[in-house]
Amino acid sequence: MKLSNFLQAAAIFHKDFLVGLRRRAAFAAMAMFSLTAIASMSLSVGGILIEPKLLAALLWVVIFFAAGAGISGTFEDEAAAGTLATLKLYAAPQAVLFGKMAFTLASLLALTIFLLPVFLILFDAAVAQIFLLLATILLGLTGIAAAGTLTAALTVSASTKGGLFPILLFPVTLPIFLPAISLTEAALTGAEFAPEFLLAMIFYDAILTVASSILYDFLD
Amino acid sequence: MNKIRLESVSLSFGRRELFKNLTLEFSAGKVVGVIGRNGSGKSTLLKLAAKILKPDTGEVNIHGAQTVAAVTPEMKIYDALTAAENLNFFAKLRGKNINPAELGRRVGVDFETEIRAGDFSTGMRQRLKFAILLAVDADVWILDEPTSNLDEAGREIFLREIKSGARGGKIILLATNDAADLEVCDEVIELPAGGGDFS
């Protein structure tokens, strides 16, 4: 990436951050969605001890759908406000993509910082390997941000948007979820984990990022 | 010499054929007015020239000029940001350092305010969009109805800046429905109603 592209991406990140702070809707939606989802599950099982495997799966399901509620509007909100056309005129396509991807990752991280303690407390779950859990979450969110940003760009031209975003995102992020759930389970129980799953996640994140970058140019 | 050349450009929207075999040249240092009835393709012609739209066939080449800026009705600014934040953001995208207060004086609005652009009046927002165009100091100016929603004083400021931009060697395309805007134009292109065959 050229230096000017990097500076543009940084400017877009900063702008999205300012707008995000003032229009808290996207973040509030993500946070409330995850809280509602966790509460509804925790309430309905009512204190029964849940198997770590199921717990790990629940955590990622909540993260996925909360992310869907929050980041599907990455491009759509700007398109609806009419600012996307301006942004595209003044900034390079790659800068738009990476600025937005960085902001998406930042909001997902913020979401998880809020969601994870709530989740662990309400389900009374102990974490045996905290670093493994954090690494897994970081890698998982990176992949969701990479695939999610491109997917959000795809849905801009769609007329029916309801539900389209998670439908498109899920199959593409499946290679993240499966190892992430398995690693999260190991992090909760302290069992031995498969290091090749961590490597696979790193590799897939990298591939998703590069592919998003290449494919985004065709959308212009 | 900077110029934009459209070479046998054709474009249609579904079954609506707007341009067929259109060849045109816009050179630097001139304000070219584009007029025509609604639906004649004024805005589309501007978007083609700015490479915002790609033609179905034919080519658009921008020679010499590096950067494009635009004031059009569909290109909006960020309502959640203040005037200065909007200006600084777009200037930063183009690597420019600017002084919002000074730009505010040029277009006749106080930009040193905490008021967000969303709370501006339509005319003030139009002036802010024009200030962004001035801030990024691009080689090509795409102006689609820039003086709509402006009062007389605003129009005078805009037309004066457009004239001085042309003197500074910019390529300026001005689509308008307002005869008063034509006084700054060095050339005027009139598009036939409903687009047309230009071959």
Add this chain to the structure above:
Amino acid sequence: MWKLIIFLTATIIAAIIFFVPPVQGLGELAKIIFFHVPAAWVSVVGFFVSAFYAAKFLRTGEMKFDELSARAARLGFIFVILATVSGAIFSKLTWGAYWNWDPRQTTIFVLILIYGAYLTLRAAVPNEKARAKVSAVYSLLSVLTVPFLVFILPRMYFSLHPEPVLNSAGRLEMDAEFLAVLLAAVLDATLIFWRLMKEKT
């Protein structure tokens, strides 16, 4: 072309009914495998053909490649549904449950999701040019999942599936006639797919 396909199909059906011995202990219905394997094969082929034309469309911008990419996906979607249903029946007969998330069942399920997502996206975008672009991009994005799923899935789920035709030991573990009919059926299904791709609309 259709004549050849009809002849081949008729021959294969006759061979399955009269020639191939009943699968041991599973009865006649287990011969659905001759339908399941070719259908699964074509649904995978359709997926890659769709992605191939998607890439061609993005390179050239010619709408005919978008049409071909969409058609491969539509056919693939039909075949993947057929493969899933027939696979579930075979699964019930052999392992006692319609569904048990073994790696290959999971793969085919992911394929259903991808095909479904792709076709939903197409239906949701009204503008022709925009639809062609976004669906081509999605098609290529979804292809990336394949190598990872092939790597990850067998490590996550225990497989009940029969070994591939050529197993890891490189030995054939099927009757020669069984195998010949199966391969002919795969060829037949591929020909049907190929012919339908060329069908004029």
